[in-house]
Amino acid sequence: MGKRGYHHGNLRQALVEAALDLIEEKGPTGFTLSEAAKVAGVTPAAVYRHFAGRDDLIAEAARQGYEIFADVMQYAYDQGQPSALASFEATGRAYLAFARKYPGHYIAMFESGISVNRTPELAAVANRARAVLERAAEELSQHIPPEKRPPPSMFSAHVWALSHGVVELFARNSPGTQSPFPPEDLLESGIGIYLRGLGLIAPDG
Incomplete structure (x- = not known):
């Protein structure tokens, strides 16, 4: 899995791309929001500004x-x-x-x-x-x-x-x-x- 990271100020899209990486690697239920945040290169708290949960x-x-x-x-x-x-x-x-x-x-x-x-x-x-x-x-x-x-x-x-x-x-x-x-x-x-x-x-x- 390649870390795509947080680019160009578009945190929401960076999180989606992180989720896509994790879905391919671990399946749709095999990762947490915290892992998505880590792959995107942001803090877990930042995720909740855009998404209420993993679903x-x-x-x-x-x-x-x-x-x-x-x-x-x-x-x-x-x-x-x-x-x-x-x-x-x-x-x-x-x-x-x-x-x-x-x-x-x-x-x-x-x-x-x-x-x-x-x-x-x-x-x-x-x-x-x-x-x-x-x-x-x-x-x-x-x-x-x-x-x-x-x-x-x-x-x-x-x-x-x-x-x-x-x-x-x-x-x-x-x-x-x-x-x-x-x-x-x-x-x-x-x-x-x-x-x-x-x-x-x-x-x-």
Whole structure:
């Protein structure tokens, strides 16, 4: 863990960055506010001018993570346009890419037990991220006959769950869950099987 320290007078952000370091190293419940203060290079008392407790600090890390995540998802969606299929597949891959590049944020968002409804700001940005995948699902689902069409929220939730499962089991070095296949291949093939089942892409062969 590299000590980031207190820079440029922005103590609040220095504490968030310290928390991200500690979350990556020890998990979301494996550190105290005093440790975060030490990593940030300030006294423990200074923390309470910005955060009431550790959960508030982790919630802010999660909020910032969702901001990045929403932007990553939107970029992936835009890169796939004008193809609804390409945009949908790109948002699935973006999930995996985000988890790898921003592990501290990812853990704060999805593994800390912090509710996305803890603050209005956190809820709003989490909804913005989900909305990108739902929009991609809704566009793609227009190619399914209405009587066979799942709701876009269900459609996107299935792919979110598939992406999350690949990340948790095979992209974050979970003990005893080594896969003989790269996580990217697992995710792509899983999404492919799902889309074939809905008739959105042609069967192999």
